[in-house]
Amino acid sequence: MIRILHTADWHLGKKLEHISRLEEQKAAMMEIVDIVERENPDLVIVAGDLFDQFNPPVEAQDLLYKTLKRLTNEGRRPVLAIAGNHDSPDRIASVDPLARYNGIFFSGYPHTKIPAIATDWGWQVANTDAGLLEFRWDKLDYPVRVLHTAFPNELRLKTYLGDQDGHNLATFLSAHWQQLITDHCNSPGVNILTAHLFASPPREKYEEEDGERATLSIGGAQVVFPEYFPAQINYAALGHLHRPHAISSATPHICYSGSPLAYSFAEAGQQKIVNLVELEPGKPARVIPIPLQAGKQLIKYNAPSLSDALDFLGKVPDSIVDLTVRVSEYLDAADRKALFNLNPNVFIRPISDQVQQQLTRPDTRYASGNIEDHFQQYFLESEKMAPSAEMMNLFREILGTETNP
Numbered sequence: 001m002i003r004i005l006h007t008a009d010w011h012l013g014k015k016l017e018h019i020s021r022l023e024e025q026k027a028a029m030m031e032i033v034d035i036v037e038r039e040n041p042d043l044v045i046v047a048g049d050l051f052d053q054f055n056p057p058v059e060a061q062d063l064l065y066k067t068l069k070r071l072t073n074e075g076r077r078p079v080l081a082i083a084g085n086h087d088s089p090d091r092i093a094s095v096d097p098l099a100r101y102n103g104i105f106f107s108g109y110p111h112t113k114i115p116a117i118a119t120d121w122g123w124q125v126a127n128t129d130a131g132l133l134e135f136r137w138d139k140l141d142y143p144v145r146v147l148h149t150a151f152p153n154e155l156r157l158k159t160y161l162g163d164q165d166g167h168n169l170a171t172f173l174s175a176h177w178q179q180l181i182t183d184h185c186n187s188p189g190v191n192i193l194t195a196h197l198f199a200s201p202p203r204e205k206y207e208e209e210d211g212e213r214a215t216l217s218i219g220g221a222q223v224v225f226p227e228y229f230p231a232q233i234n235y236a237a238l239g240h241l242h243r244p245h246a247i248s249s250a251t252p253h254i255c256y257s258g259s260p261l262a263y264s265f266a267e268a269g270q271q272k273i274v275n276l277v278e279l280e281p282g283k284p285a286r287v288i289p290i291p292l293q294a295g296k297q298l299i300k301y302n303a304p305s306l307s308d309a310l311d312f313l314g315k316v317p318d319s320i321v322d323l324t325v326r327v328s329e330y331l332d333a334a335d336r337k338a339l340f341n342l343n344p345n346v347f348i349r350p351i352s353d354q355v356q357q358q359l360t361r362p363d364t365r366y367a368s369g370n371i372e373d374h375f376q377q378y379f380l381e382s383e384k385m386a387p388s389a390e391m392m393n394l395f396r397e398i399l400g401t402e403t404n405p
């Protein structure tokens, strides 16, 4: 049996608006290293979006390389990391020659060919192709092949896609994977696929859930339905979507591990995980999610009043809070300071009672022909506040109707 650890979407260097997440990222990386040291998998796969930006900050680079090095246990355990849509493929691949001798493999492009390598640690890369690595462990009498597909940017793939439009990306990938299977996966072995892309539930379910079919892609990646994954794949380690899940109940072996931290309020309340996967030739994968604890909770909260907001924030000083607070008058600097003192990581979104009422009666908007009314309505909608007398005077002045000297 071979055991792998699957994680993805680290987004090192990512902030939440102005809030740095670096300390949380360090804690999450530490937690993943601890899990790997405890569970001792044979191989670790990081399925893309290692960094959050093409030019990541120095601290994020430092954190990535330190983490990957620790995961290899001084070269004893291979670690494969592929580029996601947030990564610069060339930056990711640039350190491969150095990293490879330490057991770390980087793939920047879907057609990256990583050279073969032998080690003193009971494992080797025995065979390689564009988008494929074949590992051998002394302790196993079968090979472990990893099809690796870094983010398939359609523009970059134009050469391979020919004149076809982007809708054929999934068809192209399917053919590419099938070719690798045909060329390299004839003997009994374990076949793993890792890719950074948008895979969805089955076509029928996808179309039913998203009736408009307005977005066939997320982050520029064309949707890949379950039917496009080769049947010979024992486990698919995907990256791109931040919620951990198998893409369909019929394919429990095609999984997103999700991100180690909640990176947006849409992810509030998600239990983050890494997947430990046990694999044997010809047997279904055994997927064991291991929950992660590191990082702050993200909470969205609607406070009916300022005092309720103060009450609530006092109870969650260590969370990041998206706070909508209903107020009867303008939230002044002292109020804001009181909120920030309770929790510095709060986004404050005041909304006035009065505005709420007026905004819920859209049929009366712009009913009068008076331009001042229009401005007041516009201000209410855009600022969620009534304009002050001063503001109205300024508006009249601009209009040239100000009567005061």
Ligand SMILES: [Mn+2]
Pocket: 049, 084, 085, 086, 196, 219, 239, 240, 241
């Ligand atoms: Mn992504």
